[in-house]
Amino acid sequence: MTTNWRKSSYSGNSTDEMCVEVGELASGVGIRDSKDPNGGLLDVSSTEFAALVGRIKQGALDLA
Template sequence: MTEKWRKSSYSGGANDATCVEVAGLVGGVGVRDSKDPDGARLAVSGAGFAGLVGRIKRGVLDLP
């Protein structure tokens, strides 16, 4: 299966390289750096990714 990578709608657009990209994978979610699309990728479970997104939305991970 070929992954379809996408950026957040909050990023600066298709040419903005300051963002992460995500893709649905069998059994989880892939995450990569948009500046280095051929570099390292992280695969996490769907539940783990949902938990991360929830924490981000609640501001739990915001820097002081």
């Protein structure tokens, strides 16, 4: 299975230092650093990814 990675719309432009990409995997959703695509990935289930996105949208993970 070939993974089609897409950059998060919240990552900003190409010079942004905090860029992530997501891709659909056979096991769920992959999350990786777009600046280091060969550096590994976080593999989470679709349910876990939906929960993560929900927490991000709620601002529960904001650093500021």
